[in-house]
Structure formats: structure tokens, C-alpha cells
Amino acid sequence: MSGFKGLAVPGPTNMPFEVRQAMDVALEDHRAPDFPEFTLPLFADLKKAFKLENGHVFVYPASGTGGWEATVANLLAPGDKVLASVFGQFSYLWVDMCQRFGLDVDAIDCEWGTGVPVELYEQKLAADKEHKIKAVLVTHNETATGVTSDVKAVREVLDSLGHPAMLFVDGVSSICSLPFDQEAWGVDVAVSGSQKGLMLPTGLGIVGVSQKALDNRPKQGFPKCFFDFDDMLKTNKDGFFPYTPATTLLRGLRASLDMLFDEGLENVWARHHRLAEGCRRAVDAWGLSLCAKEPKWNSDTVSAIVVPEGHDANDVIKAAYHKYDLSLGAGLSKVAGKVFRIGHLGYMNELMVMQALSGAELAMRDAGIPFESGAGVGAAVDYYASTEQSAALAAQ
CATH class of the missing domain: 3.90.1150.10 (Aspartate Aminotransferase, domain 1)
Structure with a gap:
């Protein structure tokens, strides 16, 4: 036809010509001495896109699912309890991953077409006097059903109760498309992917992590290698990666961020x-x-x-x-x-x-x-x- x-x-999603053009370049040396001149400003601008003032944004050659796995592997420990809700396919898959990791998952089953049940979250968090719940999971935008939930309201519940649980947000189909402010909303982890609001091909799992979450990682956590935050932090600070990054996609990401900030x-x-x-x-x-x-x-x-x-x-x-x-x-x-x-x-x-x-x-x-x-x-x-x-x- x-x-x-x-x-x-x-x-x-649809990819702008400017992004395609930015990726139409010869392959480059990701260990070149001038590579940080490109990556360090890119890391800084990713934080601006997430509206994250502190902490770090990790970029993995992965998808949003890889970002979820990096979050669980680095910030939780075997047997930890998490509070979640299921109201669509992607909120279900996040719960499924947590269960496969052996976490104690309290998953509230909701009617599909609704979103995060803030009132039920409040009840369960209020009842958690011993603070066994280590993380609260929020799927900001459930792509399967076209539903957006109130992330800020969940943070307000945590703060009003003085509950120390971390707030994890799936922002794969919301970040750079819907209002999102990681710092102001007190989001400890925000997971996104390159193929949605960032207008790129699939292939980058992007994870914004608060400084509080980085400072309070469990000492006896899950085994990890590819997704290890420590390896990324050590090399990212100098503008490099612990393994071969998706440099072509990073060039496209630079063009995408420029377009978003120009608008x-x-x-x-x-x-x-x-x-x-x-x-x-x-x-x-x-x-x-x-x-x-x-x-x-x-x-x-x-x-x-x-x-x-x-x-x-x-x-x-x-x-x-x-x-x-x-x-x-x-x-x-x-x-x-x-x-x-x-x-x-x-x-x-x-x-x-x-x-x-x-x-x-x-x-x-x-x-x-x-x-x-x-x-x-x-x-x-x-x-x-x-x-x-x-x-x-x-x-x-």
C-alpha cells in the first residue's frame, strides 16, 4: 500500500526526524577521552526531565522492565514487604516481578478502569505500625486501560502518617508526557523507557533515583551485576559506563531532550x-x-x-x-x-x-x-x- x-x-511512539538524524552517525568509541563532554551534560539534563534535583538518573541498555528490575535488585532485600495495586496489565507485571524476587507483596486487586486506591493505601500504611512495608508501588499511567493515578496523593499519605516506606513510580508512559515532578512529589524511584514520551526507539531503561534511596540501600540485598547501581555510579561520575552503552540511542536521547526543552x-x-x-x-x-x-x-x-x-x-x-x-x-x-x-x-x-x-x-x-x-x-x-x-x- x-x-x-x-x-x-x-x-x-512516532520518532521525530531530528531524533532519527541524530542517530544516523558513525559508531563511536565509548571510552574516548572526550566522551564525557557528551555524557555528563546528558546526565544532568535527564535529571531536569524528571525534575530531580538530587540523586541520579541511570540509563541502561534495556526497557522499562529492566528499570523495574534494577530498582528491586538495588533497593530491596529478600523477604521485604511492598504495597502495590493491580488495575491493568502493567501494574500486574510489576507485582509479578516482585513476587518472582521473593518479596512479600500486598497487592490490592482493583477494578480495571480505576487507578491506585489512595484510601486503601492509607488504611494499610496506617495499620503498619511496625513499618514492615519498605516500598509503595504506583503505576502512574496504566497504559493497558488508559488510566492515570495521583502520585502526589500517595506521597502526601506517606508524609501524613510519618511512614518511612519508599515511593516507587512506574512512569514509563507518563514521564515527559504528563505532569511529573520527582523532587517535589517525593518520589524515590521513577522508571521510564525511551520509546514513549522520549520519542526514541525501544532500548533504554531510564531510572531516576532519589539521594535518600541511594543512601539507604540494604546492606544484604539481592545479587546483581548488570544492574548494580554502585558500578554505574562509579563510572557515571566521570561520564562513562561499566559496560558498552547504547551510544547511538544516547545521541537520539540528546536530540529528544533538546526538543522537549525547546518546547x-x-x-x-x-x-x-x-x-x-x-x-x-x-x-x-x-x-x-x-x-x-x-x-x-x-x-x-x-x-x-x-x-x-x-x-x-x-x-x-x-x-x-x-x-x-x-x-x-x-x-x-x-x-x-x-x-x-x-x-x-x-x-x-x-x-x-x-x-x-x-x-x-x-x-x-x-x-x-x-x-x-x-x-x-x-x-x-x-x-x-x-x-x-x-x-x-x-x-x-
């Missing part, structure tokens, strides 16, 4: 909200609903759209891909066949969202889902046009 393929999944992180967050709201207006105009049970859970990086009873979301996804060269996200685990997902994060603008919405309408028509043709696209057009006009008027 001629023309460009449409990518509207919540990761990997301004707050503006990036506002853009994501506006694009997501246009998508939500379209879903409402189709007469469909989001997997997110209430507006407070709505994600600004991905919308999981529930198909009507008696229809299979996979029929929409297959038609979009095979007939119209558009990739939509599939439902995972409990929501498989029940939702299709539109990712609206990273390198994205109104026209790209409109492409996804138009393709979804074509595919839904082929799948026999009833709706008024153009209703969703029209609702998004009206929203984008009116908000652009409001912004222009406010600037005058």
Missing part, C-alpha cells in the same frame, strides 16, 4: 492534555465510552475505547492495520477484545490525532460498529478549532 503507515499505539515541559504536558481531550470528545460523539471509569482517571497519553457488547475490538484493530495501514493498540489480558487503544503521546499533533480518529472510523465501519460517520472526527475538529482560537485570544 502506498503512503505512510499510521502509528497510533501507546508505544513505541518547555509544561507546554509539552499542556499539548498532551489538549490532544487527549480531542480524542475523548470523539469517543463521546461515537456513542462509545472509555475504559477509564471516571473522568478523574482519564489518561492524557492513551485512550482505551470500549467497543459495544457483541463486537470484538480485534476486528477494528485488524481492519485498521490490514486495510488502512494504521496501527491501533490492542486490549491486553482482561480487556482483550473489549477495547482498542489510541496512543496520543510523544511526537504528536492535531493532524496525527485526526489521522488516528479517521482510521478508527473506517475500521469501526468495517467491523460493523454503529456510529454516525464523521461524528468523532467532527467533534475533535470543533474542539481543536475552538481551543486554538481561545489560546489566540488569550495571547492578545
Whole structure:
């Protein structure tokens, strides 16, 4: 089929030309004496992206899952108790990893379409008089269901109770897309990946760790080698790595951060909200609903759209891909066949969202889902046009 393929999944996301160009370079010597001239400013700017003033941001040739494993291996010890909640595939996988490590996991099973149950967290933490809970896990943005949770509220609970547990956040599909402030929110660990808001190929697991967490690592922890924080700290301080880094991806990361800072992180967050709201207006105009049970859970990086009873979301996804060269996200685990997902994060603008919405309408028509043709696209057009006009008027 001629023309460009449409990518509207919540990761990997669309890659800017500037990032691709930055990676189109000859391979380099990662032990060269001038390599730190590139890496040290990069490490510093990664902290700015996480809004982390102290601590360190580790960059592994891995994925977000590697970042999770590095966190568990370095900051917890066998038998430690952690508090978590499961409300989607990725929050489940984090719990599964902790269980495989032999941790004592108190996992609250939540309805998919809701998020972190802050009130239940508070009850369990208040009851933990002996402070056996060593870490509290929060999946900031559950990509499987299009749900965003309140990280700051969890920190406020910990502080109000005087509970010393560390706060671990999965920010894979939120950092550099949604409002996130690691230092101000008291987040001890924030895990991200290169293929989402950072607009890169998959291949970098990025972990922001607070100084408090680094200073309080267990003396008798898990065995580790590849993910050892100590090895990274010793070499990173001089601008190097304990093993061969993904230098080409690091060059792309430099270009990505430059683009994000040129736009301004707050503006990036506002853009994501506006694009997501246009998508939500379209879903409402189709007469469909989001997997997110209430507006407070709505994600600004991905919308999981529930198909009507008696229809299979996979029929929409297959038609979009095979007939119209558009990739939509599939439902995972409990929501498989029940939702299709539109990712609206990273390198994205109104026209790209409109492409996804138009393709979804074509595919839904082929799948026999009833709706008024153009209703969703029209609702998004009206929203984008009116908000652009409001912004222009406010600037005058």
C-alpha cells in the first residue's frame, strides 16, 4: 500500500526526524577521552526531565522492565514487604516481578478502569505500625486501560502518617508526557523507557533515583551485576559506563531532550492534555465510552475505547492495520477484545490525532460498529478549532 503507515499505539511512539538524524552517525568509541563532554551534560539534563534535583538518573541498555528490575535488585532485600495495586496489565507485571524476587507483596486487586486506591493505601500504611512495608508501588499511567493515578496523593499519605516506606513510580508512559515532578512529589524511584514520551526507539531503561534511596540501600540485598547501581555510579561520575552503552540511542536521547526543552515541559504536558481531550470528545460523539471509569482517571497519553457488547475490538484493530495501514493498540489480558487503544503521546499533533480518529472510523465501519460517520472526527475538529482560537485570544 502506498503512503505512510499510521502509528497510533501507546508505544513505541512516532520518532521525530531530528531524533532519527541524530542517530544516523558513525559508531563511536565509548571510552574516548572526550566522551564525557557528551555524557555528563546528558546526565544532568535527564535529571531536569524528571525534575530531580538530587540523586541520579541511570540509563541502561534495556526497557522499562529492566528499570523495574534494577530498582528491586538495588533497593530491596529478600523477604521485604511492598504495597502495590493491580488495575491493568502493567501494574500486574510489576507485582509479578516482585513476587518472582521473593518479596512479600500486598497487592490490592482493583477494578480495571480505576487507578491506585489512595484510601486503601492509607488504611494499610496506617495499620503498619511496625513499618514492615519498605516500598509503595504506583503505576502512574496504566497504559493497558488508559488510566492515570495521583502520585502526589500517595506521597502526601506517606508524609501524613510519618511512614518511612519508599515511593516507587512506574512512569514509563507518563514521564515527559504528563505532569511529573520527582523532587517535589517525593518520589524515590521513577522508571521510564525511551520509546514513549522520549520519542526514541525501544532500548533504554531510564531510572531516576532519589539521594535518600541511594543512601539507604540494604546492606544484604539481592545479587546483581548488570544492574548494580554502585558500578554505574562509579563510572557515571566521570561520564562513562561499566559496560558498552547504547551510544547511538544516547545521541537520539540528546536530540529528544533538546526538543522537549525547546518546547518547555509544561507546554509539552499542556499539548498532551489538549490532544487527549480531542480524542475523548470523539469517543463521546461515537456513542462509545472509555475504559477509564471516571473522568478523574482519564489518561492524557492513551485512550482505551470500549467497543459495544457483541463486537470484538480485534476486528477494528485488524481492519485498521490490514486495510488502512494504521496501527491501533490492542486490549491486553482482561480487556482483550473489549477495547482498542489510541496512543496520543510523544511526537504528536492535531493532524496525527485526526489521522488516528479517521482510521478508527473506517475500521469501526468495517467491523460493523454503529456510529454516525464523521461524528468523532467532527467533534475533535470543533474542539481543536475552538481551543486554538481561545489560546489566540488569550495571547492578545
